[in-house]
Amino acid sequence: MGDTTSIGGTRPKVLEFFAGIGLARMGLEASGFDVAWANDYELDKKTMYDAQFGESSEHSFSLGDIGGVGVEELPHGTSLAWASSPCTDLSLAGGRAGFAGSQSGTFWHFIRLLKELGDDRPEVAVLENVTGLASSHGGDDLIAAIRAFNDLGYSVDVLAIDARRFVPQSRPRLFLVGAMNPPEDTPEPNSELRPDWIQWVYGDNELRTHRAELPKPPSPLTDGFGELVEAMPATDDRWWDETRTKAFVGSLSPFQLERITKLRQSSGVKYRTAYRRTRKGVAVWEVRPDDISGCLRTARGGSSKQAVVRLGNGRLQVRWMTPREYARLMGAGDYDLSAARTTQAMFGFGDAVAVPAVSWLADNYLLPLIRGKFDGHRSPAHLEAV
Known part of the structure; x- marks a missing residue:
């Protein structure tokens, strides 16, 4: 204040x-x-x-x-x-x-x-x-x-x-x-x-x-995104299913894959954000190396939305970032979202x-x-x- x-x-x-x-x-x-x-x-x-x-x-x-x-x-x-x-x-x-x-x-x-x-x-x-x-x-x-x-x-x-x-x-x-x-x-x-x-x-x-x-x-800041992630059990249906998660991993470059593999095998839970990019005409995912979110954008399409990647203890899970996480990243964590649809809020x-x-x-x-x-x-x- x-x-x-x-x-x-x-x-x-x-x-x-x-x-x-x-x-x-x-x-x-x-x-x-x-x-x-x-x-x-x-x-x-x-x-x-x-x-x-x-x-x-x-x-x-x-x-x-x-x-x-x-x-x-x-x-x-x-x-x-x-x-x-x-x-x-x-x-x-x-x-x-x-x-x-x-x-x-x-x-x-x-x-x-x-x-x-x-x-x-x-x-x-x-x-x-x-x-x-x-x-x-x-x-x-x-x-x-x-x-x-x-x-x-x-x-x-x-x-x-x-x-x-x-x-x-x-x-x-x-x-x-x-x-x-x-x-x-x-x-x-x-x-x-x-x-x-x-x-x-x-x-x-x-x-x-x-x-x-x-x-x-x-x-x-050099970290802090993980502290803003919305609490969500591993069984929540917002986490992508096995097929979609495999497609996510399969799109990663060798360098990106090596990075997340190390995080996945480490102890404890870490969070990263990911963007979908188009490289040489092919849609690929890129995961940030740090505990910082990329710049939030208007959600006009899939490439504008950020995904949350949960890694550690041998597990990797992916889902879209939630409206509440968008609000927290804008310094408006208590914003009233009762009147907003998901895409409306992200936009x-x-x-x-x-x-x-x-x-x-x-x-x-x-x-x-x-x-x-x-x-x-x-x-x-x-x-x-x-």
Whole structure:
């Protein structure tokens, strides 16, 4: 749980664009924010969102394409706008159409609404997306995003945060933090949050950027997936039958087979995750060597889903990862899954941002920025007066 101290007794209000199933909301509200409005176009995600948060007269959810959202729908007096915009056209798994793509291009409607808010736009705006944004079209898409924020009066900081610092899942993401009143710039040659492949942004004199002084983040986890595995007896029918398990083992490369054979023959129980890949036109399984999950993806097909492999004491069992395990790997272990089908839940979690990554950013950057607690930075007048 983050610092829930509020400004003048009021929790800063948030606009949550591309809300999905609400994991950004969970992270922000754990740190003291109040999400007042949200939008997403998928009914299945809203169904899960409603089951998790319930209904409130102080919160509204706009269901539908963001292109149809009018500025008059947005509440006044918000401090933060958060956007986890679609990454399909920016990720390696997508077509790399970038911000010109039909899905990732919805970012421009987010910018449109901020522009239409005028003087009432939030003091801070955050864009969260895949790290592929930094290289999309040779960096041009990232430049376009920063310029769009600049045109609205925001200076921009760019951070790379892997959810693996908080949960046993490899999930690197890019965060653009736009600030109307940025903190004093703290130049640095590099840092864990601003690696070499981001540094070029700060050297572009045509962009308005800043680098806030932030604490050292937690080190990336090297294990822990096994601790999140859902308890399940060896006789549970979710474990694959002998024929399917043999097919799994038969698809492994000699190197992979040698690795899991050693684990299978070892004492005690170990867990690993596995992805189905296509190599030279043939579907094969690849098992991770460590006790960390691969990046969760939207479950559009078999290759997008992860399997759990249980090894040790001479036994090997395989099954699909469960929705509860997806939730735990996103830092939302107690998420209400009562209204979700299995595929619906996997899609929702695979298309979201990890809760503890949001909370860390909120605790160490967003709240201090809104309160003006960075050295050399004053709170905006409308917040000082609250």
